[in-house]
Amino acid sequence: MNTKKVNKLALAVIKLIAAVVVVILAFLLGKILLSGLPHVSWHFLTTPSRSFTAGGGIGIQLFNSFYLLILTLLISFPLSLGAGIYLAEYAPKNRVTEGVRMAIEVLSSLPSVVVGLFGFLLFVVQFKMGFSIISGAIALTFFNLPLLTRNVEDSLNNVPKLQREAGLALGLSKWHTVTKIILPEALPGILTGIVLCAGRVFGEAAALIYTAGQSATNIDFSNWNPFDESSPLNLFRPAETLAVHIWKINSEGIMPDAEQISAGASAVLIVAVLIFNLSARYLGNRLYKRLTASK
Amino acid sequence: MKKAIISFATLFLAVFILAGCSQKTSSKQNITIVGSTALQPMVEMAAEEYQQDNSGVSITVQGGGSGTGLSQVQAGAVTIGNSDVFASELPGIKASELVDHTVAVLGLAPVANKDVGVKSLTMEQLRDIFAGKYTNWKQLGGKNQKIVVINRAQGSGTRIAFENNVMNGQKMVKAQEQESNGTVQRMVISTPGAISYLSFSYINKDMTALKVDGVSPTVDNVKDNSWKIWAYEHMYTKGKPDKATQRFLDYMFSDVVQDNLVKALGYIPISQMKVQKNEKNQVTPITTTGKEQTNGSN
Amino acid sequence: MDPIREKILKPSKETRQDILGKTLSYASIFLIVAVVLAIFLFVASKGIATFTENKASLVEFLTGTEWNPGANGPNGKPLVGALPMILGSFGVTFLAALFATPFAIGTALYMTELSSKRSQKFMQSVIELLVGIPSVVYGFIGLTVVVPFVRDHFGGSGYGILSGSFVLFVMVLPTITSMTVDSLRAVPKYYKSASLALGATEWQTIYRVLLRAAMPGIMTAIVFGMARAFGEALAVQMVIGNATLLPESLLSPASTLTSVLTMGIGNTVMGTVSNNALWSLALILLLMSLVFNLAVRFISRKGKM
Numbered sequence: 034m035n036t037k038k039v040n041k042l043a044l045a046v047i048k049l050i051a052a053v054v055v056v057i058l059a060f061l062l063g064k065i066l067l068s069g070l071p072h073v074s075w076h077f078l079t080t081p082s083r084s085f086t087a088g089g090g091i092g093i094q095l096f097n098s099f100y101l102l103i104l105t106l107l108i109s110f111p112l113s114l115g116a117g118i119y120l121a122e123y124a125p126k127n128r129v130t131e132g133v134r135m136a137i138e139v140l141s142s143l144p145s146v147v148v149g150l151f152g153f154l155l156f157v158v159q160f161k162m163g164f165s166i167i168s169g170a171i172a173l174t175f176f177n178l179p180l181l182t183r184n185v186e187d188s189l190n191n192v193p194k195l196q197r198e199a200g201l202a203l204g205l206s207k208w209h210t211v212t213k214i215i216l217p218e219a220l221p222g223i224l225t226g227i228v229l230c231a232g233r234v235f236g237e238a239a240a241l242i243y244t245a246g247q248s249a250t251n252i253d254f255s256n257w258n259p260f261d262e263s264s265p266l267n268l269f270r271p272a273e274t275l276a277v278h279i280w281k282i283n284s285e286g287i288m289p290d291a292e293q294i295s296a297g298a299s300a301v302l303i304v305a306v307l308i309f310n311l312s313a314r315y316l317g318n319r320l321y322k323r324l325t326a327s328k
Numbered sequence: 329m330k331k332a333i334i335s336f337a338t339l340f341l342a343v344f345i346l347a348g349c350s351q352k353t354s355s356k357q358n359i360t361i362v363g364s365t366a367l368q369p370m371v372e373m374a375a376e377e378y379q380q381d382n383s384g385v386s387i388t389v390q391g392g393g394s395g396t397g398l399s400q401v402q403a404g405a406v407t408i409g410n411s412d413v414f415a416s417e418l419p420g421i422k423a424s425e426l427v428d429h430t431v432a433v434l435g436l437a438p439v440a441n442k443d444v445g446v447k448s449l450t451m452e453q454l455r456d457i458f459a460g461k462y463t464n465w466k467q468l469g470g471k472n473q474k475i476v477v478i479n480r481a482q483g484s485g486t487r488i489a490f491e492n493n494v495m496n497g498q499k500m501v502k503a504q505e506q507e508s509n510g511t512v513q514r515m516v517i518s519t520p521g522a523i524s525y526l527s528f529s530y531i532n533k534d535m536t537a538l539k540v541d542g543v544s545p546t547v548d549n550v551k552d553n554s555w556k557i558w559a560y561e562h563m564y565t566k567g568k569p570d571k572a573t574q575r576f577l578d579y580m581f582s583d584v585v586q587d588n589l590v591k592a593l594g595y596i597p598i599s600q601m602k603v604q605k606n607e608k609n610q611v612t613p614i615t616t617t618g619k620e621q622t623n624g625s626n
Numbered sequence: 627m628d629p630i631r632e633k634i635l636k637p638s639k640e641t642r643q644d645i646l647g648k649t650l651s652y653a654s655i656f657l658i659v660a661v662v663l664a665i666f667l668f669v670a671s672k673g674i675a676t677f678t679e680n681k682a683s684l685v686e687f688l689t690g691t692e693w694n695p696g697a698n699g700p701n702g703k704p705l706v707g708a709l710p711m712i713l714g715s716f717g718v719t720f721l722a723a724l725f726a727t728p729f730a731i732g733t734a735l736y737m738t739e740l741s742s743k744r745s746q747k748f749m750q751s752v753i754e755l756l757v758g759i760p761s762v763v764y765g766f767i768g769l770t771v772v773v774p775f776v777r778d779h780f781g782g783s784g785y786g787i788l789s790g791s792f793v794l795f796v797m798v799l800p801t802i803t804s805m806t807v808d809s810l811r812a813v814p815k816y817y818k819s820a821s822l823a824l825g826a827t828e829w830q831t832i833y834r835v836l837l838r839a840a841m842p843g844i845m846t847a848i849v850f851g852m853a854r855a856f857g858e859a860l861a862v863q864m865v866i867g868n869a870t871l872l873p874e875s876l877l878s879p880a881s882t883l884t885s886v887l888t889m890g891i892g893n894t895v896m897g898t899v900s901n902n903a904l905w906s907l908a909l910i911l912l913l914m915s916l917v918f919n920l921a922v923r924f925i926s927r928k929g930k931m
Contacts, residue, residue, distance in 0.1 A: 040827035047740065047832075050732025051749075054803075057796065058752050064767065065759070086592075115654025123651060133655065135923070136662045139915045141850075143665070144857040144884040146891060147908045151668055153392075158405040163360065164390050175665065178658055191812060206640035208647030225754075225804070232758030239761075239860060239888060246390045248372055271388050276760040280860070281391075283762055284508030285365050287529050287593065291510075299763045306758035310751060365892075393892020395901070403896075419696060420898035476783050483696065483893035483900060504785060504867040504879050507889045511864060514769060519783060 069300025072293045087290040091298050093249040096265060097272040102234045104170035109177045117185025122211055141179035145240040148175050153243035166272040169245025177230045188222025189215055217324035224317040228310045235306050238280040246271035247281050275302050356386045357572040363397020363410030364485055367561045370593045374585050378576055385572055394485045401564050407573055409564045412485020414607035430560040431580045432595035435528040436490055437545035438538045439516050445470035448539040455494055460501025477503035478515055478524035489559035490525050492609045529594025547596050553603040553611050673909030676902040682706045693870040695903035704899045710872045714880040717787045719855045722794035727848055730802035735832060738810045753800045765864035768793040773865055782877030785867030793861050798851035805850060809843020845925040849918050859884035883907045
């Protein structure tokens, strides 16, 4: 066989593989959306859930998922940004740094139930924070830190050295160079990290069962005072997220329409992730264009 | 960008601290209930209704499993621990420190895939299936189909109840294990030759609920113990419950909960039981004062 | 003092900023390390208690096959044979990685080399979407699609390592693919140009240049995918059968470390043997993850030479 034929064959194989993967993904998404979307209605999206009668919705759970995501990102993003900057810009190249890097990465393969139980014993019980959205957010932070930190570090490292030299040559401090030149340049990469983390937060159940809890207390959407117990913004109320709700009705749900609710909730979850990803990318790109000279 | 993030973080921290303070000064009485996932929906509903009439209490109900419930109530971390098993049945729990409140009775029934061709078993046959002595439905008069035993998780309340009432001290065969009624339900429906056991409320027409010794698994049969596979649902407190907790527990025993919620969720109201069972699985008929005994502190 | 001298000696605004920034980044890394250490210590102290307090034997833990921590064996020690779970975990993880790697690399190559920018963007967002599907949903799709498929085409009851690997294959695919895409993109453009200019075909360029240059990154991607597979519980648990039996074949019911851990942890009482034994499983997971990491580091160091 001559090289041209090999080339054609190999490229065909690659395309075939990609096609197979696309088919698998399309099948998965299609199955979830097709079986779920018929059950989704405005009523379904806005009413609170019911324990054992039909007709419950997912309104509170949907809100909780987004609120938890925002809280988690508020805690974990600044932390991993700082840590990522340290690892990429300041850390000396020695065994200690390697050790730190490794410790963070090992954290990422911890099963979520272990993180959940750790959060339960430490925050819920020891610090008396109770089953609350804030305990859940901190537990999820543990979860996200490895991926986000690694991502920030990688994105910073991918910015060419030239840019740093240029900044320093202008007499800017290292910090100034990092925050004003390197960071904006690394923004698209960091965004990928945020998007992946958001996916994990949306989809996580086991870690939240023990921390944010699995009950959705009735909240009053007209009360936005974060100190009031019925306020949606209250940090100390138990907050069942969409993924936890799906888990719960699948494992112990006895409402007659459990299967429909579970299918509908899964479809809504996917659409929510999609909306978040697209808007994060959109905002990120606008920010990127404003901060850098790119068109 | 950095500045925005820092200011966000500061703001967030401030809210967090303030909220923390306000939480501590809240005058509401907090009752935290943790434990059995099977009991959770019922207590959650009851708590919701209770809070509508009693705004002075805030009740949080969570799952986490009977073991978590009992160990946390023993440690004093939560007010009430829900459990599917007697506290004395779990190693590591000092049952004498805890006060039992049995709020409902849970009926369990062996279920099989629709196509196995068997509808009724004797208690002995049932035991031998789960002990691994029978491996094909043919041996029991059914189709030529391998028996797939689906068990519940080691140490789970449902499994302990089943072991106590069926296995008579025999060891169960090592088999597949699942942890929730919902998963077992789906697996029994979809797996040829499957057998497992479920709470009454999860049994539906897509599977066969097996008769045992000719008795059907119904609520009425549980009441007088002619259906023998049942267990209590417990709510444990550490020592005597305080006033607010006691009032909620009283509410759990009231007719409002027992006649509506308990029934709606497929449990059997404790007040309708004609027999009682102790942790050694001895069944005695309830005399007129029976309710006093089962309800511990009531 | 001389005002000029004072002005020169005083740290400039830039210096102060630099110090502030340095402090901030040092503080975050310090906090993260503290958190990591706390979790490690927590898991380790509970996991080791099985052997120190409950006197289980370590050898039995790693080689025994009888898992019933609540009961004592004939030698009076708790029955904590974790070998079935260890093998199960390894089995599904390696198989999943074995299935997923060619697909991930193929897809990544397609995305970076062969497709238009638009379809590339589209595929990337689809892959990111998959990360957000909860494990439970994967588990139920596995239960309704994969298990019957395996039962009909391979035999057995359908529950087993093979089904578990199929489900994990889909779950780790996004991770491995997106990381492989990143490392392929990081290969300098002029490598490719040089190779093509020499008259190499596209495939020769991909195979001899791009893949070789990106190899350390791809290995990292695979190991990250394996770590994810190793730690996954809910989805695998539903399709692997969850029996603490030594897997006889890929089609017989088996169990993994995480599935046994997740199922049992709520039913055991803290401080008892049964509970501690579960934490020992978590400790094994941590150690395994450490080994995976060391492997990655070793590979990428080798790749650099």
